Amino acid sequence: MPSSPDEAATEHPEITFIGCSRCGTLIAGLDGRYACSGCGWVNEWTEGHRPLPEARRRRT
Numbered sequence: 001m002p003s004s005p006d007e008a009a010t011e012h013p014e015i016t017f018i019g020c021s022r023c024g025t026l027i028a029g030l031d032g033r034y035a036c037s038g039c040g041w042v043n044e045w046t047e048g049h050r051p052l053p054e055a056r057r058r059r060t
Contacts, residue, residue, distance in 0.1 A: 014049070 013030040020027050020034075022041040027034050032049040035042045045052070 016049070 015028055015030060016032055016034075017026060017028050018034055019025070020036040020039065020041050021043075023036065023039040025036055025038040027036050027038075029035070029043075032047060033043065033045055
């Protein structure tokens with residue numbers, strides 16, 4: 001388990017699978033975030049397995 005948010009942002013995402021809660025289609029997602037191509041169901045982004053990486057400023 002990462003010890004800081006910066007560590008979590010540098011790890012590779014994990015491909016996870018679930019049955020769609022609306023139509024039952026097996027769908028794949030990244031770190032517990034899913035969108036079903038069969039019926040359009042999408043889970044809440046906060047239900048993911050770890051925090052999303054934060055945006056970083058571009059150097060100018």
